Amino acid sequence: MKFDQCLFGYADGHGLLASSLPLGSELSLLTELSDLAPGTIFGDSYGYWTGIPVPSIRRYALMRTWPAHEMPRPGCVWTHALLMEPLLLESIEDLFALTGLFVRPAKPLELADYQEPMVVDIPLTEMTPTKVDSSIVRRLLATLYLGEEGSIEIASPGQLDAAIFAIWSQQWPRLRRNFRFQTALSQSRRSSSGTRFDVTAVLGQPATPHTPPVPKTCSDWLSAAEQDVQSGKTGNLRHFLWHYGQDVRRQRGSFQPLVEIQLMSNSLSLSVGQRVIDIVQSAFPELDDARQLKQDLVDGQLVASAQAKLLLHHFTQPKNPLFPPPSATGIAALMSAWPKQSSDVLELAQITADAFDPLGRSVFESVTAHIEENEVWSLLRTYPQVCKRILRLRPTLVLTGMSDELDGDFLAELLQLLPDNSVGIDNLISHALQRNDAQLAKVTFAKFPDQTMRQVVLATNGNIDSIADAWKSEFLSRPGMLLKSEILSLMPSTRGLYVVANTLGWLTTPTIIAAGSGPWCAALKKVPNDLTGHSKDTFDCFLIALSVKSGGDAGRDIIELIFNELHESILESRLNWDARAILLPVLPELGLFEDWDIGLRLRLAVTAAYVRYNWPTQSYAKLARNETVKKLLARAAKRTDGGQDYYYAVL
Known part of the structure; x- marks a missing residue:
């Protein structure tokens, strides 16, 4: 580690005796500061310290001044100054170590020693005393960071030195290189001069200091700062200050708030x-x-x-x-x-x-x-x-929460955010059905079509008019979804199936014809029958007509299931006009003399369906529950092209 240095002393007046660095315009300032400070009391002290930035030569000057009693002129002093680059000053954790580098001149005077930079080994020996005077430290902290009077009262020369170096070591880089201090003890406070110091020393009684007491509101941060000073380079606060003091605009004004935040x-x-x-x-x-x-x-x-x-x-x-x-x-x-x-x-x-x-x-x-x-x-x-x-x-929260308290628009928004396989969606839809909200119904059907259709069917309990109009409208606008085996089978009874068929318009709806007999057959096998009278006949006519038009195994099963009872109603002239209106369009036209015979026309339509769809002859034979019907079916088979096998099956 290399330091520039210079020496001041008496030679036909006080001045610069030697320097390793040209001082330029700072020569006069340093010469003034190196001379005996006004009113200085040395006592038993071996000198005092001065620290000040010298910006024009980009250095910080730390000076040690000793009394030169050996000189013939009274008041002579020697001053050895280290001229440190800012980065070098910042790199030393414990600045008290610098005190061991100062050398008082001796006779014969060897100026050559001061004309070359000083080179010392790294690291510098730590020389900080283990303990510094707490009261002095606190007064120094208050002076520096509370803007109090810069003169510190002490009882004897040198009493301020250790505390000054300890506080200086605590400061972050910009504070360090701008710290102005002088520890020369004076009998009275100095009048203003060309050089302003942050800290000076004045003779007083530290036990009863004249400086104002520190306010209680400041005691916490002052105590923390003082404790950190005593801890030396191991203190936690100084690491905090060095880290966060690097980009503050005010320097000393930032010290207290930084400490308070650290606390x-x-x-x-x-x-x-x-x-x-x-x-x-x-x-x-x-x-x-x-x-x-x-x-x-x-x-x-x-x-x-x-x-x-x-x-x-x-x-x-x-x-x-x-x-x-x-x-x-x-x-x-x-x-x-x-x-x-x-x-x-x-x-x-x-x-x-x-x-x-x-x-x-x-x-x-x-x-x-x-x-x-x-x-x-x-x-x-x-x-x-x-x-x-x-x-x-987190839209899935709506599946287990208080969805009833959400407005319809927001609930509809959440439904669109839910995964398609959301667990608990059935319960949510069931609660939503209680609202007559068209937008909610539309979104729910669009996002969860099958689940929504199931819940609506369950909610109807066989009576579509029991659900809110908004859901009913969406429900009926999707006959293709409704006419699925798993959906129709949810109906509580055949009355519910009747209501669906009636609401959809029986065979006037192409979707019903396209869906065929399968969904109805599956539902008939699962739901109990509670239809009687005209309603039953109407529904049976619908099923027979649909089976004749659509065919398939399901159509055959439906005809096996209901033909006999419907045929009997026709023979007994119990068929109502609504039922006839559904059935007649699928029955063959027989001319003026036979069209009146609905029973005959039904038997011929059913027989033609067996032939057309190649249904088993055994199934045809099952339709004849008594001898009368057997003969009637045999005649129908005989009149039907391709019906010969069915004719023999019922004989």
């Missing part, structure tokens, strides 16, 4: 958030002032319990931000804020609930990530926007 860094109190805001607002009002400190605060890396409150301030003051936006790491850290900071978290969530920008969305997702299901629904009345935004992010 809160491990606080779990929820009240520290506003305190941090107040400190930052007062000490670092510009966005780029103390930028690293502010970034770590909003990221929750520092004073984590204040993070949510600080972000609230950030989002509520968008035009004049005090804090920068949080980083991705900071946003992730917000997850731990719930429920410890629940009030601030919910306010923050409320502000960002409708945010469209990436930052707002990310913050919302992070602060609400750990809110449990039961907690989400509890927010519906107090923080509705928060609740709704959480549900948008």
Whole structure:
């Protein structure tokens, strides 16, 4: 490690005797400072210290001044000065180690030793005393950082030295290289001169100092700073100060607020958030002032319990931000804020609930990530926007929550966000059916068609008019979905099937014909029959007519099931006009003299269907439940082209 140096002393007047570096325009200043300070009391001291920046030569001058009693002229002094580059000054953790580098001249005077840079080994020997005077340290801290009188009262020369170096070592780089001090003890406070010092020494009684007492409100940060000074280079506070003091605009004015924030860094109190805001607002009002400190605060890396409150301030003051936006790491850290900071978290969530920008969305997702299901629904009345935004992010919550309390439009929105295979959707749809909401019905049918159709069928209980008009309309507009075996089979009885067929328009609806007999046959095998009289005849005519038109095994099964009873009703002239209107279109025209015989026309239509669809002859034979019907079917088979095998089957 290399230091430039110079020596001042008496030679036909006080002046520069030797230097390893040209001093330029700073020569006069350094010459003045190296001379005996006015009113200095040396006593038993071996000298005093002066520290001052000399910007024109880009150095910091640390000077040691000794009395030169051996010189013939009274008041002569020797001053050895180290001229340190700022980076070199910053690299030394314990500046007290510099005190061992100063050499008082001796006779014969060897000026050559001062004309070359001083080279010393690294590391420098640590020489800081294990303990410095606490009262002096506290008065120095108050003087430097509370703007009090810069003269420190001490009882004897040299009493200030150790404390000065200890406090200087605590300072971050910019404070260090701008620190102006002189420890020369004077009998009275110095009048103003061309050189302004941050700290000087004046003779007094430290036990009863004349400096004002430190206010109680300042005691915490002063105690912390004093303790750190006593800890030396192992102190935690100085590492904090060095880290966050690097980009503050005010130097000494930033010391106290930085210490106060450091004291809160491990606080779990929820009240520290506003305190941090107040400190930052007062000490670092510009966005780029103390930028690293502010970034770590909003990221929750520092004073984590204040993070949510600080972000609230950030989002509520968008035009004049005090804090920068949080980083991705900071946003992730917000997850731990719930429920410890629940009030601030919910306010923050409320502000960002409708945010469209990436930052707002990310913050919302992070602060609400750990809110449990039961907690989400509890927010519906107090923080509705928060609740709704959480549900948008976690739509499956609606499957197990209080969906009845959501408005129809929002519930419809959530339904569209649900996965297709959502567990619990049936229960949700069942509750939704209680609302006469056309948009909700439309969305529900579109998103979950099969599940919705099932729930609607179950809700009708055989009476379509029992459901709300909005659902009924959507239900009937989807006959293709309704006419599925698994859906029709959910009907509670054949009366429900009758209602469906009647509502859809019997055989006038192409979809019914296209669906065929299969769904109806499957349903007939599962649901109990509760139809009688005209309703039963009408429904039976519909089934027979559909089976004749559509064929298939299901059509054959239906004819086997209901032909005999319907045929009997016709023979007994009990068939009502509605039933006839459904059946007649599928019956053959026999001319003027036979068209009146509906029974004959039915037997011929059924026989023709057996031939057309190549249904088994054994099935045809089953239709004849008595001898009369057997003869009638045989005649029908005989009149039908291709009906010979069926003729023999019933004989």
